[in-house]
Amino acid sequence: MLTLKKIKMVKGEIRVPSDKSISHRAILISSIAEGKSVIRNWLVSEDTKATFNAVLQLGVKAHMKGNEVIIEGRDYLFNEPSNILDAKNSGTTARLLMGVLSTQDFFSVITGxxxxRNRPMLRVVEPLRQMGAWLDGREKGNKLPVAIRGGKLKGISFFNKRASAQVKSALLLASLKADGITEITEPYLSRDHTERMLRLFGAEITQLEGVDGHIVKIKGGQKLYGCEVYCPADPSSSAFFVALAVLIEGSELILKDVLVNPTRDGFFRKLKQMGAHIEYLNLREISGEPIADIWVKGKGRLRGINVGEEDIPSVIDELPLLALIMSLAEGTSSVRGAQELRVKESDRIKAVVENLRSMGAKIEEYEDGFYIEGVEKLRGAYIRTYKDHRIAMTFSIAGLVADGETIIDNPECVSVSYPDFFKDLERLTHQT
Ligand SMILES: O=C(O)C1=C[C@@H](OP(=O)(O)O)[C@@H](O)[C@H](O)C1
Ligand SMILES: C=C(OP(=O)(O)O)C(=O)O
Incomplete structure (x- = not known):
């Protein structure tokens, strides 16, 4: 349990830990490549360690020193694991691993x-079956544990209707060992780190716009070669500090080295539309990804906005935090088309509505989002995190701007993406 109270202001500079999505991919893509890779500024967290430990169980030789990882790639020649692979709390680990293991002619089991174990897996299991792998699990393959026996695969054409980057990535990682071409179409472009990193490792990938949305095409049989990968600061972790600065007038922060890939920076763009003062400085590209230092200044109350289906992929993990900001903005706001929030680490729509209401917010629940009428103040409350890191961090920010005391249950769940979150928060809020 953690107790938080209102603070006056936040000022300073911070480089938050590296991007979780890129850190998972760096381990997996280095492992399937041939030769040595060096991963710099890797995120050391519970989720990414689950991916790291899984590849060790497949026979990969990897060495971690601080946040640098050196990996000897296996060029898709892995060992049958002698035990179950544990993805722990990490959807990305489970789903991307399924793609890799579908290429392997041996038996493996993934659990979490x-x-x-309550999150849906059929979205990945079904297309991988279509490619020719054998997968089965609880509820006809929809729930972990899932067993896999991979082997000879063929390329498929697949419509990724949920615009899930985990589904797309699993198929791309399998496709390199499939005969022919794999083509994935999604209604809105989901995070494209796998495409960018596969290119960095030497693969040829085609991306184009079609009538049904964004298309990615990849030819099987291509070889990847180990290289150096730099992991930038996580925009999803940076978002909590940006939120704090925009919610408290007079605050000013610089967030260093943040990934500003357009498939990920929807939160910052939405805040700007709400009237926030945010600028990208020193925009540059490293390891195929755009990076910037983000300057943010708190300058009074923001205006409500509507967030629709097309906006969702680039802001999906920040929606709980955006809901908090909307609840303190002038006028009304809404989020629609975000039903995926119900199948994350917790039912994030329920968790947001219940906790914001207990703090005095005016919020109505939709099946696929929420409707919010801004209030001037929130009051401290007892927060149920459902052991979901994003809920714990969102309501810690809420606790620092609300009147009275806020109590967070299970604050330690932040360790899946940001183990030192509370230390960093304390440092920045005590400098002022
Ligand atoms: O590919 C990834 O790294 C992720 C994709 C998203 O999930 P979906 O693929 O389920 O949309 C996101 O919510 C998750 O935090 C990480
Ligand atoms: C949804 C998330 O991650 P994952 O799906 O990898 O558990 C998240 O980090 O918000």
């Missing part, structure tokens, strides 16, 4: 913690 209680939350992950």
């Amino acid at each position: 913690d209680e939350s992950l």
